[in-house]
């Protein structure tokens with residue numbers, strides 16, 4: 327039978343007091359299953375994604391276990407590896423929150439910030455070292471850290487580490503640690519490379535698998551809004567209309583490309599929206615600063631690239647807007663997962679242009695039913711036109727086929743504006759060359775560069791994608807090189823193969839809204 331209260335999980339009084347102070351009434355499923363095992367010192371393999379409470383699932387038992395004993399100079403007692411700076415910083419915040427009654431020293435080794443304070447902490451003796459793999463190896467290489475005192479190793483978001491090419495670094499680090507240690511290993515999915523890592527470096531782990539709590543995503547109302555124009559300035563106008571029609575407390579607005587994030591930010595600010603941006607060209611300090619402002623409500627709208635979609639714990643977001651339909655339907659899941667959390671109502675609104683029908687189809691396939699449209703859905707004819715147009719002319723900036731405005735004339739949507747402003751206007755503005763992303767010497771990078779051949783091909787379904795719009799944006803420094811292709815099923819094949827495998831069952835259904 328599942329334990330239902332924190333009191334039954336074997337945690338110390340100090341940890342329990344911090345849980346009460348955090349306002350948690352009962353453990354989440356991953357906590358209920360992982361904590362009693364982890365406090366005994368056994369290895370845990372937790373298959374859980376962000377939003378399940380997995381961070382407390384490893385931080386709480388670590389706190390309890392680290393209560394006895396003391397750290398020695400340069401020899402951290404525990405090590406947490408996270409794929410990105412933001413995630414590492416969030417784990418550090420969790421230690422602050424759950425460790426209020428402890429006097430543990432927590433050091434954070436991530437790129438983009440000054441290390442002096444952190445190295446001083448390490449010199450004095452850190453109980454917890456939180457790091458991204460590359461940074462840790464850099465400092466280890468310079469003789470700043472000894473890893474032979476590590477009693478507990480946590481690997482968080484292992485599948486994301488795989489995406490980012492960090493697995494060789496992880497293997498190297500594991501070999502530097504004492505074999506007699508506890509390992510707590512978390513991953514949302516278990517591709518073969520991750521299974522191999524688990525088999526090599528974990529010792530008879532207890533495997534715990536949880537789905538994202540159904541109540542969370544049932545609270546997301548997913549709506550799609552058709553915009554007959556592919557011009558970004560028109561999309562922005564439709565977006566503003568959507569924002570104004572919603573009761574937005576705070577929102578993340580996702581773009582597929584970071585240059586569009588910058589353009590959108592300027593536009594939002596120009597139109598009086600209280601907005602900030604989060605993308606890869608920002609330095610670490612401004613990113614942290616923006617996130618903090620968004621968290622505390624100083625900023626209401628956060629224009630973001632997908633880097634903000636994964637992993638970041640931004641509670642209580644009332645809305646997610648997709649300015650662009652994401653190229654990958656699993657990004658859609660991650661994006662909308664920023665809202666409707668912890669039982670709160672959330673709404674996601676996705677702008678769809680004639681260029682996006684294929685991506686919408688992918689999302690429908692994944693959800694298992696047609697998406698719900700706010701306003702008029704695109705007609706069959708428009709969908710056919712969109713596909714033809716895309717095949718024939720490429721996507722970004724191409725003028726609409728001449729018949730399209732007429733075809734939409736009776737419906738009046740987006741029409742007057744399209745006629746009122748020459749399409750070349752927006753096209754020109756959107757195609758202005760952008761400065762290349764400054765190389766960030768501090769960026770989290772795997773030490774062993776991955777061979778180009780390991781990147782998925784640009785071709786899909788045997789057809790080359792038109793380069794202008796479909797070429798993936800330059801990878802943000804710490805982002806995955808390319809999302810992994812869905813793993814082929816390894817079992818008897820009776821279950822559907824593909825993205826759906828990674829999508830919690832509750833997300834495969836949309837909430838059907840009343841037409842607005």
Ligand code: AMP
Nearest residue numbers: 350352353354376377378379380381382
């Ligand atoms: P995580 O999956 O670790 O990113 O956690 C997601 C969110 O759930 C965080 O905002 C936590 O503060 C929150 N959380 C974690 N455990 C609990 C709990 N037992 N009850 C309520 N909220 C929780």
